[in-house]
Amino acid sequence: MTVDTNVEGQLRKGYDRVDVPAPGGGKRSLTRKQFETLPLRERVSYLIEGTAQFFLDGQPISASEAMRS
Amino acid sequence: MSVARKALEMTQAAAEAIVQRAETRYDAHRQEILRSTDRMFALLMIGQWIFAIGVALIFSPYGWQGKVKTVHMHVWIALFLGAAIISLPVALAWRRPGELLTRHVIAAGQMLSSALLIHLSGGRIETHFHVFGSLAFLAFYRDWPVLLTGTVVVATEHLIRGILWPESVYGIPNPEWWRFLEHAFWVVFCISILIPSCRRGVRDMRVLAERGAELEALSENQWRKSSVVDRAAADARGDD
Numbered sequence A: 001m002t003v004d005t006n007v008e009g010q011l012r013k014g015y016d017r018v019d020v021p022a023p024g025g026g027k028r029s030l031t032r033k034q035f036e037t038l039p040l041r042e043r044v045s046y047l048i049e050g051t052a053q054f055f056l057d058g059q060p061i062s063a064s065e066a067m068r069s
Numbered sequence B: 001m002s003v004a005r006k007a008l009e010m011t012q013a014a015a016e017a018i019v020q021r022a023e024t025r026y027d028a029h030r031q032e033i034l035r036s037t038d039r040m041f042a043l044l045m046i047g048q049w050i051f052a053i054g055v056a057l058i059f060s061p062y063g064w065q066g067k068v069k070t071v072h073m074h075v076w077i078a079l080f081l082g083a084a085i086i087s088l089p090v091a092l093a094w095r096r097p098g099e100l101l102t103r104h105v106i107a108a109g110q111m112l113s114s115a116l117l118i119h120l121s122g123g124r125i126e127t128h129f130h131v132f133g134s135l136a137f138l139a140f141y142r143d144w145p146v147l148l149t150g151t152v153v154v155a156t157e158h159l160i161r162g163i164l165w166p167e168s169v170y171g172i173p174n175p176e177w178w179r180f181l182e183h184a185f186w187v188v189f190c191i192s193i194l195i196p197s198c199r200r201g202v203r204d205m206r207v208l209a210e211r212g213a214e215l216e217a218l219s220e221n222q223w224r225k226s227s228v229v230d231r232a233a234a235d236a237r238g239d240d
Helices: A007-012 A032-036 A040-049 B003-059 B073-095 B100-120 B125-141 B144-164 B166-170 B179-237
Strands: A017-021 A027-031 A053-056 A059-061 B062-065 B068-071
Touching (some): A027 A032, A040 B003, B003 B073, B100 B166, B125 B144
Antiparallel strands (some): B062 B068
């Protein structure tokens, strides 16, 4: 495992969009701000189930990478 | 019960537990800030009281009644009125730290301590800076209504004392009638910056607690994945 020691690079990490399951099936795409305003219980459930797909600059990233900033 | 339903119930139970822990962490963090600020004010108020007595002893230790030299009224005011002002806030900070009433009583007491120091210094304008410093200290609570309590107390005190004994507040016997409004304006200016800062501080604490919950959820997800892998490996080996 390598550790990214580039502070500037670490600050730029995170996510700008996330896809979560839609209530009627399918997916809904949320901005980071929209995701962060969801109830905590809902966000936590997505993370436990692993059903949230995070994106940065259109590229999919892992949840653990998304949660770094 | 179907496997999918059981998995859903497990997720809901885990999410509930994680959210509860986040709430507990948030409450504990908030209480720690409130209690430590109460303790800080208890010490500050005792220090201010001693300082007020020192100011009275240095600037007006004695008075004269005819040819008789007496201890000046300011010394007694600093000693007894000062003790009266700080006794309830300090007692509450000691006995009931973290409670809503405690910090509002402290806010009122701190503003009255400012008033006492202003009086003892003969209404020196520089001593009014103590009010602004006190408002900044009250913002440590990150509880903006406390700032309103302080503002109401100091504005009311300035208004009443400005009418009854203007020299004690402004250092001159005939200030303009609107002088208290000028002082109130600067206090409102000060809290108009401090209130958003307090609200931001509380939001940051909430975000910190929620970030912890998200990381816990991630950890739970990883644990579940590894459990599935472990079980699959055990099945492949033919373990019981």
